[in-house]
Amino acid sequence: MTSTPSTSTPPQGRPSGLDPEIAARLKRSADGLVPAIAQQYDTGEVLMLGWMDDEALHRTLTTGRCTYWSRSRGEYWVKGDTSGHFQHVKSVALDCDADTVLVKVDQVGAACHTGARTCFDADILTVLEGAESDVQPLDQ
Amino acid sequence: MTSTPSTSTPPQGRPSGLDPEIAARLKRSADGLVPAIAQQYDTGEVLMLGWMDDEALHRTLTTGRCTYWSRSRGEYWVKGDTSGHFQHVKSVALDCDADTVLVKVDQVGAACHTGARTCFDADILTVLEGAESDVQPLDQ
Numbered sequence: 420m421t422s423t424p425s426t427s428t429p430p431q432g433r434p435s436g437l438d439p440e441i442a443a444r445l446k447r448s449a450d451g452l453v454p455a456i457a458q459q460y461d462t463g464e465v466l467m468l469g470w471m472d473d474e475a476l477h478r479t480l481t482t483g484r485c486t487y488w489s490r491s492r493g494e495y496w497v498k499g500d501t502s503g504h505f506q507h508v509k510s511v512a513l514d515c516d517a518d519t520v521l522v523k524v525d526q527v528g529a530a531c532h533t534g535a536r537t538c539f540d541a542d543i544l545t546v547l548e549g550a551e552s553d554v555q556p557l558d559q
Numbered sequence: 560m561t562s563t564p565s566t567s568t569p570p571q572g573r574p575s576g577l578d579p580e581i582a583a584r585l586k587r588s589a590d591g592l593v594p595a596i597a598q599q600y601d602t603g604e605v606l607m608l609g610w611m612d613d614e615a616l617h618r619t620l621t622t623g624r625c626t627y628w629s630r631s632r633g634e635y636w637v638k639g640d641t642s643g644h645f646q647h648v649k650s651v652a653l654d655c656d657a658d659t660v661l662v663k664v665d666q667v668g669a670a671c672h673t674g675a676r677t678c679f680d681a682d683i684l685t686v687l688e689g690a691e692s693d694v695q696p697l698d699q
C-alpha cells in the first residue's frame with residue numbers, strides 16, 4: 420500500500436483513477452466506453468445519453484459533476500463547462516450487466532445543446548396505434 | 560410506386576421496413592445499432608437499455624411491443640416473449656443527434672432478468688459527497 424492514488428489503464432490506454440473493483444466489473448464496448456443515461460433526479464426526465472470511459476466515470480463519482488468522454492472531440496467533457504448547464508450528480512448506478520450507467524443529476528438549465536430541456540423533446544416518431552395484435556413482423 | 564411495403568438494407572445487411580426518412584437520419588454505431596432507453600411512461604423509472612437496428616426500431620414503432628436486437632444472441636428479441644414481461648410502447652423519440660432512442664413503455668412485471676423492477680436497482684455506486692469544489696481531476 421502506498422499513499423499515491425492508484426491508476427489503471429483500461430482497454431483504450433487512457434489512465435484512470437477508477438476503483439479497480441468497479442473497473443474489473445465494467446463491460447465496455449470495443450472502444451472502451453459505456454453508455455451513460457442522465458436522468459433528472461426529481462422529475463424523472465431522461466435528459467440525454469453520453470459515453471463514459473473508466474476515467475469519466477471516476478470523475479463523475481468523485482467531482483460531483485457529470486463527466487463524459489466526447490467521441491467526436493476525443494476528450495473529457497464536463498457537462499456545463501462551456502454552457503454553464505452543469506449536471507450535479509445525485510447518484511450513480513450500474514445496470515445488471517455492468518455495461519450501462521444511470522446517473523441521476525440535478526440539471527442546471529437545458530440539457531440539450533439546442534436549448535431544449537432534454538435531448539428527446541424535439542423528434543417524436545409516429546407510433547402505429549392499435550396495431551399490437553395485427554402486425555406481423557418480418558421473418559427473422 | 561408499388562403497393563409492396565418497401566424494405567431497405569442498413570449497414571449490417573439486415574433488411575428493414577423502417578420508414579426511409581427515419582433510416583436516412585439515424586446515426587448508428589459501427590455495428591449498425593443505436594442504444595435504446597426504455598422508461599416507464601407514468602413513473603419515469605429508467606427500466607433498461609437495449610440496442611436496436613433499423614428493423615427493431617421499425618417493429619417497435621409498428622407492433623406496439625418493444626423489440627431489440629440481441630447482441631449476444633444475434634437475433635431480434637421482443638421483450639417479454641419468454642418472460643411475459645412485455646413492454647407496451649407508449650411513445651418513441653430520437654435524440655437531437657438521432658443516435659439514441661427513448662421508448663416510453665408500460666412495463667409488465669419486472670424489466671430486469673434478475674426479477675428486479677429495473678436493471679439499475681441493484682448496483683448503486685458510491686458517490687463522494689461534498690467533493691464538488693475540492694477534487695482536482697487528473698489532467699487530460
